[in-house]
Amino acid sequence: MEPNPYEPPQSDKPQTRGKLVKRRIGFGVILLLTPLAVGIAIACSCKAAYYVADMPFNSAILAGYAVAFIPPVVVLVAMLWWAVEALIRGD
DSSP, X not given: OOOOXXXXXXXXXXXXXXXXXXXXXHHHHHHHHHHHHHHHHHHHHHHHHHHHSOOOHHHHHHHHHHHXXXXXXXXXXXXXXXXXXXXXXXX
16 A cells, blocks of 8 residues: 555654654744744834824724734634644654
8 A cells, every 4th residue: 555645654663852852942932932023013013003094093002902913812822722732642
């Protein structure tokens, strides 16, 4: 039987300690950099809403927070869910 080209090859060997450490370091880096990226996105969208939409400053801040904060939070939750699922599966 030929292997399915759409599935990653499965290994019977347990993962090495180095591979696990690299994955956890990568996960930690994502967790540390995500809040920084969210802050930058919030600052940029607040400035854009203030200048482009010609809104009062308080409304621009509220619109900027909504536009900049909600999508990154959704992405962060999805990434965390994926990471937990990957850890449980043992990928």
